[in-house]
Amino acid sequence: MEEAQTRLQKIGLDETTIKNTIKGKNALKSILQTLDLIGVQECDKKIGNLLYEMSQNLTEALDNRRALLAKYIVEGKITNKLQLEGALEYLRTHTHLEQIPAEDFDKAAGVGIVVTPEQIKNTVAEFLKTKQDLKTIRYTYNFSEYTKQVRSLLPFAEGKLLTQELNQQIEAILGPKTEEDLKAAKTQVKKPQQQQQQQQQVQQQAEEEDDCKFDISKLVARDLATTVNSEQLLNWRKQNFPYEVLTRFPPEPNGYLHIGHAKSINFNFRLAQHYKGVTYLRFDDTNPEKECQEFIDNIKENLRFLGYTPFKTTHASDNFGKLYDYAVQLIQKGKAYCCFLTKEESSKLRSDLKPSPYRDTQPAENLEIFRKMKMGYYKENEVCLRAKIDPTHPNPTLRDPAIFRIRFTPHPHQGEKWCIYPLYDFTHCICDSIEGITHSCCTLEFEVRRDLYYWFLKELDLYRPFVWEFSRLNVSNTVLSKRKLHHLVFNNIVDGWDDPRILTLNGLRRRGYTADSINKFCDLISVTRKGNENIIGMHVLESCIRKDLDIKAPRTMAILEPIVAIIDNVAEDFSEELEVAIIPRNPQKGNRKILLTKQIYLDKNDVRTEDHPDFWGVAPGKIIGLKQCGPFKVLSVTANEVHLERLGKDVKPKGFLHWLSVKEATPCVARLYDYLFEAYDPNELDDYIKGINPNSKIVCSNALMHKDLLNSKPEDKVQFERLGYFNLDFDSKDGKFIWNRTVTLQEKDKIKAIAQVDGKQVQKKDVPQQKKDAPKKEAKKE
Numbered sequence: 001m002e003e004a005q006t007r008l009q010k011i012g013l014d015e016t017t018i019k020n021t022i023k024g025k026n027a028l029k030s031i032l033q034t035l036d037l038i039g040v041q042e043c044d045k046k047i048g049n050l051l052y053e054m055s056q057n058l059t060e061a062l063d064n065r066r067a068l069l070a071k072y073i074v075e076g077k078i079t080n081k082l083q084l085e086g087a088l089e090y091l092r093t094h095t096h097l098e099q100i101p102a103e104d105f106d107k108a109a110g111v112g113i114v115v116t117p118e119q120i121k122n123t124v125a126e127f128l129k130t131k132q133d134l135k136t137i138r139y140t141y142n143f144s145e146y147t148k149q150v151r152s153l154l155p156f157a158e159g160k161l162l163t164q165e166l167n168q169q170i171e172a173i174l175g176p177k178t179e180e181d182l183k184a185a186k187t188q189v190k191k192p193q194q195q196q197q198q199q200q201q202v203q204q205q206a207e208e209e210d211d212c213k214f215d216i217s218k219l220v221a222r223d224l225a226t227t228v229n230s231e232q233l234l235n236w237r238k239q240n241f242p243y244e245v246l247t248r249f250p251p252e253p254n255g256y257l258h259i260g261h262a263k264s265i266n267f268n269f270r271l272a273q274h275y276k277g278v279t280y281l282r283f284d285d286t287n288p289e290k291e292c293q294e295f296i297d298n299i300k301e302n303l304r305f306l307g308y309t310p311f312k313t314t315h316a317s318d319n320f321g322k323l324y325d326y327a328v329q330l331i332q333k334g335k336a337y338c339c340f341l342t343k344e345e346s347s348k349l350r351s352d353l354k355p356s357p358y359r360d361t362q363p364a365e366n367l368e369i370f371r372k373m374k375m376g377y378y379k380e381n382e383v384c385l386r387a388k389i390d391p392t393h394p395n396p397t398l399r400d401p402a403i404f405r406i407r408f409t410p411h412p413h414q415g416e417k418w419c420i421y422p423l424y425d426f427t428h429c430i431c432d433s434i435e436g437i438t439h440s441c442c443t444l445e446f447e448v449r450r451d452l453y454y455w456f457l458k459e460l461d462l463y464r465p466f467v468w469e470f471s472r473l474n475v476s477n478t479v480l481s482k483r484k485l486h487h488l489v490f491n492n493i494v495d496g497w498d499d500p501r502i503l504t505l506n507g508l509r510r511r512g513y514t515a516d517s518i519n520k521f522c523d524l525i526s527v528t529r530k531g532n533e534n535i536i537g538m539h540v541l542e543s544c545i546r547k548d549l550d551i552k553a554p555r556t557m558a559i560l561e562p563i564v565a566i567i568d569n570v571a572e573d574f575s576e577e578l579e580v581a582i583i584p585r586n587p588q589k590g591n592r593k594i595l596l597t598k599q600i601y602l603d604k605n606d607v608r609t610e611d612h613p614d615f616w617g618v619a620p621g622k623i624i625g626l627k628q629c630g631p632f633k634v635l636s637v638t639a640n641e642v643h644l645e646r647l648g649k650d651v652k653p654k655g656f657l658h659w660l661s662v663k664e665a666t667p668c669v670a671r672l673y674d675y676l677f678e679a680y681d682p683n684e685l686d687d688y689i690k691g692i693n694p695n696s697k698i699v700c701s702n703a704l705m706h707k708d709l710l711n712s713k714p715e716d717k718v719q720f721e722r723l724g725y726f727n728l729d730f731d732s733k734d735g736k737f738i739w740n741r742t743v744t745l746q747e748k749d750k751i752k753a754i755a756q757v758d759g760k761q762v763q764k765k766d767v768p769q770q771k772k773d774a775p776k777k778e779a780k781k782e
């Protein structure tokens with residue numbers, strides 16, 4: 001490993017990349033293979049990074065192009081990531097070519113397009129002429145927006161040069177920053193540290209644009225440039241579909257949707273909307289053994305929940321008749337044959353790159369067998385229909401893949417009509433084509449299948465949509481693969497498909513995630529072709545819901561583990577009505593009333609019989625605050641009772657606790673959730689189950705809530721002060737209230753590092769020791 005590290009250092013990779021590469025075994029193998037292939041020991045950082053990027057993007061199908069790409073990089077023909085992406089894109093769409101035509105390839109990779117400093121200068125100058133308000137808004141202009149816009153004018157220019165030039169010219173126009181400018185910047189962002197951070201982020205973002213983050217317009221432009229359809233086919237599409245952009249979301253109804261699907265839904269719908277086009281929901285229902293109505297209904301419901309209305313809902317299975325006819329056409333053309341090999345025999349031949357003995361059966365005979373397959377004449381697996389492509393092809397998906405097979409299983413949407421079913425690859429492209437889809441977007445695992453997709457449409461002379469793959473979503477501390485989710489559900493490791501700890505859309509919804517927060521998350525992570533290995537931290541998702549609920553969720557109080565407290569210095573029948581804002585940030589939502597009485601409940605977690613200097617909660621002799629009603633002195637504490645004395649308002653306690661009057665408290669249950677996996681990336685473990693967090697669910701059965709909540713309905717959301725945001729569970733009925741904690745008020749790590757007591761930062765030592773998942777100290781001042 002040390003040797004690997006030195007080698008990666010010598011090509012100028014940064015330490016984090018090196019660390020991650022060594023961890024991800026495949027990543028390391030790939031870059032070392034590249035270096036070995038071209039015999040490079042040491043090189044410029046820029047070349048090293050490009051070689052690295054290239055190696056990470058080589059799929060199996062492109063492995064034979066490694067040398068070509070490496071040569072272009074080392075020779076300085078490919079000098080940035082945008083060019084590299086162009087080159088890769090070309091190779092991906094031309095895997096069938098043995099020899100790559102240099103001229104076409106160079107064009108695709110932008111070889112020879114040198115953007116001179118002169119050009120950059122002129123373009124920036126032209127661009128700034130269009131910004132007439134710059135002199136008025138001065139340095140408060142939107143840096144990231146500006147960068148993005150110039151960048152789109154000169155896509156092959158080097159990012160850094162471009163931003164440098166932009167900064168220089170702006171300074172030349174505005175002159176150096178005046179005191180006024182500095183003030184304006186300060187009022188824009190309050191904390192200088194935050195401002196700095198933001199600027200850094202923007203800078204980073206601008207640099208990352210070099211990574212060829214595809215935005216929607218680039219995607220469409222590329223489509224137009226590479227369009228391959230004949231005029232006739234384009235006309236056919238134009239006449240039948242009035243939308244220039246038509247996308248689809250094509251789930252197979254064999255499971256529940258998760259956050260990764262939300263990414264795809266969000267992308268497909270937004271892409272179409274952007275161009276005033278529409279999106280279909282298509283059930284990719286070719287496998288009746290795994291599909292059922294329950295999943296179909298659930299997918300529809302999830303789309304509704306997320307706020308998307310498909311222009312049409314279609315079923316691949318509605319095209320079974322057409323697919324049958326297309327298969328007949330292929331047979332007639334001599335491009336498909338019936339194959340009687342067993343599964344084992346055929347996979348052996350396929351891995352040995354040998355042809356099937358049935359490959360040369362004549363079309364007439366194949367037609368007859370295929371007709372008999374449809375009539376139910378053969379048994380399951382006795383025979384299948386295969387496309388006749390190339391048994392020796394380096395891309396295994398092109399080695400005479402099966403396209404129709406026999407299954408005597410009724411279909412959830414077609415009933416008993418069919419006993420032969422088309423397979424995914426054959427079905428998907430034809431359905432896309434029939435539906436006039438312009439952009440067929442899917443995750444990168446499907447990349448190897450793209451050539452096959454194009455092959456069918458070419459042979460059948462059908463309109464060809466543009467296929468574009470994006471990287472799959474990975475989120476930390478959880479798993480998203482269908483197989484792993486199935487395992488968790490069927491082994492009762494979680495409580496069903498809607499367990500609030502998993503990221504199925506039903507789970508998220510039950511946890512209390514709103515559609516807005518999920519869509520916001522999808523916007524935030526954006527859609528790129530960058531490697532499938534990227535993991536988005538769970539905290540990103542959590543911060544989306546926190547922000548959303550901060551402005552939506554009414555504030556109230558609850559107690560997880562009650563203990564009675566008595567205020568000694570007030571009368572037996574004392575009661576004081578306090579009026580407080582429902583959502584402090586949103587005064588329009590009005591006020592709520594709470595009652596302070598002689599007897600109240602506190603949370604046991606905030607109470608100790610013995611004091612400790614690090615502790616600021618309830619302990620004998622302490623001064624504490626109660627939310628909304630000021631300071632109290634703790635007179636005594638026993639295991640089940642606290643005595644307090646109310647103090648005058650001029651005393652300033654360190655922290656404020658949540659409480660409930662015994663007159664206003666009513667029973668409820670609170671479920672506190674934590675990450676389902678302790679491991680950041682459970683997929684990396686030999687056995688991902690070992691990464692499970694044993695304390696991911698804690699149920700507080702004796703909790704209390706304010707009685708105002710007795711009218712709550714499932715899916716109502718509240719903030720229990722200091723405890724977090726909670727969602728009323730679907731199981732709440734017959735007077736039983738179950739609250740699921742959606743998220744704590746502060747990020748896990750931050751809770752550990754600092755705590756703010758009513759707006760004031762306190763040192764770490766002031767923070768009480770917290771048990772895992774114990775109620776956390778509150779972050780924000782209300």
Ligand SMILES: NC(=O)CC[C@H](N)C(=O)O
Binds near residue numbers: 428441442
């Ligand atoms: N091309 C694709 O987007 C693949 C869709 C496929 N039905 C799936 O659910 O994974």
